[in-house]
Structures are given as structure tokens and as C-alpha cells.
């Protein structure tokens with residue numbers, strides 16, 4: 001596992017872009033594309049099964065399909081390539097470039113007041129970077145591979 005691979009997957013703040021729903025190379029996008037392929041032209045079948053099986057849940061298929069289409073598209077190439085779609089006021093992205101560190105845990109000013117994060121996100125940021133310091137970057141990255149970003 002190269003450092004470049006890990007940097008592609010993890011934002012400078014330590015959070016995992018690769019496990020974000022929006023990431024073009026993320027697991028959620030890949031799984032959504034695979035499910036789309038497996039479902040094929042399921043829409044008319046969903047209506048048919050709703051009547052045949054008398055299962056009202058099939059009536060929700062159009063909304064499910066719209067969400068699946070969205071997730072399968074991919075919307076972001078990651079924090080190191082473009083501004084985060086969600087945390088538009090994030091202070092870490094410009095700051096880590098100024099400080100010339102790959103991750104906040106490497107910064108002598110960590111933990112700082114530059115992030116602009118909400119209190120819950122700030123606590124997560126501190127916890128994540130302390131964890132990377134304790135366990136090492138490769139071990140932390142490996143753990144993100146098997147966990148959901150949305151526990």
C-alpha cells in the first residue's frame with residue numbers, strides 16, 4: 001500500500017473520502033453500479049410484483065431507483081482534488097497545504113482551531129488523528145476499508 005494510494009483515499013483531516021457516498025472511486029459507488037447492473041430493467045417488474053405478490057413495498061421502487069442512480073454516478077474526486085461537497089467551509093484543506101503536511105496528525109499545531117468544523121465533527125477529527133498517531137497510517141487506512149463511514 002503506497003502513501004499515494006492512502007492519500008487518494010483519505011482526506012488531510014483523516015476522514016475517509018473513499019468510503020464517502022460521493023466518491024467516484026468509492027465502494028458505495030461501485031456497489032451501486034453493480035446493483036444497477038443486476039437489477040437491469042426492474043422497474044416494470046416491480047409494478048408487476050406489487051400486484052402479483054400484494055407487496056406494497058414494490059411501489060417504492062421508483063424512489064429507490066432514483067437514489068441508486070444518484071449513488072452510482074459518483075460526484076466527487078476527493079478532498080485533495082476538489083472542494084468537499086459537504087464541508088464547504090472546511091479550513092483543513094487550504095491549511096494543510098500551507099503547513100506542508102499530508103495529514104493533520106503530522107502537524108505541530110494539532111489540534112488547532114483552523115478547521116471550522118462543528119463540535120461533533122471536531123471531536124471526530126481529534127479522535128481520528130490521535131488514532132492514526134497511535135496505530136499508524138497504514139493500519140488506520142486498513143480499518144477504514146472494512147467500516148462504514150456512516151456507523
Ligand code: SF4
Pocket residue numbers: 011016017018020021022023076077078079080082083084085086087
Ligand atoms: S471531499 Fe467531501 S464530498 Fe468529496 S469524497 Fe471527500 S468527503 Fe465526500
Ligand code: SF4
Pocket residue numbers: 091092095096099101103104105107108109110111112113114115
Ligand atoms: S493547523 Fe490545524 S488544520 Fe492546519 S494542518 Fe495543522 S492541524 Fe490541520
